[in-house]
């Protein structure tokens with residue numbers, strides 16, 4: 191199976207490294223210095239510094255070079271997937287979606303974006319607790335690889351699997367997508383808890399109540415409870431809510447310390463998807479009558495309301511049933 195990768199950020203590069211264990215990989219990167227660094231020196235100094243890359247990875251600046259592949263891993267940030275896929279020759283080539291987010295404006299999950307651009311392409315979703323630098327270093331990692339077509343899922347899993355990279359099968363594509371998109375917003379909230387010094391009890395409470403939000407939203411969209419409680423939901427939520435290796439968590443830490451969102455987001459080269467997903471997730475939830483107070487609180491923070499006021503508002507909510 192010839193694998194192409196769309197996106198030369200940290201995660202696209204780490205996944206190219208995973209796929210290169212089983213054969214040659216072509217990676218499209220937007221930045222010419224990334225293409226040049228991978229081809230000349232087997233490194234991506236801009237987005238995954240310090241990781242020697244496999245010589246089986248070749249990079250290109252031309253999306254047209256991705257024609258004639260057997261599967262394409264889509265690893266551009268969620269906000270750019272539509273534009274990048276529109277320039278990519280796809281046809282019936284399976285698309286494995288690896289970005290985590292909801293498109294601003296359209297409020298579509300990445301799967302819906304991809305399907306609108308390439309209606310004949312089978313869709314799979316790869317998601318889970320996966321810091322790129324750990325995956326690239328070959329540390330043990332497990333992911334959900336969801337696809338409605340079980341035979342295709344098995345082929346993709348076999349092609350990507352190794353002793354340190356274990357894809358678990360699922361047919362719940364929407365569940366895998368929703369877990370990954372929602373956890374980024376909740377990771378910002380957990381970072382705020384850290385930045386504001388609210389303690390570990392508060393962080394655990396936020397993870398549990400955040401998971402309740404993820405479950406409410408996911409179930410309303412047709413996700414399965416066991417997917418949300420699995421690697422791509424709860425697993426990823428726990429990872430990103432407990433480490434400054436998460437860009438979303440780190441953004442929250444800054445907000446919790448009283449820094450302003452525009453300052454924290456200005457000039458950043460890496461992506462904190464939760465900042466884009468939060469407002470559209472909150473809108474979609476409000477429209478559907480789904481209670482998501484933590485998501486709403488993250489939106490207020492991103493909109494400039496001081497952390498102290500937002501936290502006070504959350505804690506002053508009426509007491510309610512846990513379930």
Ligand SMILES: NC(=O)C1=CN([C@@H]2O[C@H](COP(=O)(O)OP(=O)(O)OC[C@H]3O[C@@H](n4cnc5c(N)ncnc54)[C@H](O)[C@@H]3O)[C@@H](O)[C@H]2O)C=CC1
Pocket residue numbers: 197198199200201202203219220221237265266267268270274288289290291320321322323459460461463
């Ligand atoms: N870094 C990680 O550990 C993981 C990231 N992800 C997801 O993977 C996706 C990509 O993130 P990373 O690889 O971490 O990116 P990154 O933060 O390392 O790099 C930013 C990427 O955005 C791209 N970009 C910027 N403007 C663009 C545009 N106008 N059009 C197309 N691409 C543009 C850059 O070329 C670069 O590849 C995100 O959805 C993220 O949530 C998922 C799992 C792990």
Ligand SMILES: O=C(CO)COP(=O)(O)O
Pocket residue numbers: 290318319320321322374377426429430435436437438439461462463
């Ligand atoms: O999705 C991730 C790990 O699974 C990466 O999280 P961040 O985007 O917050 O860094």
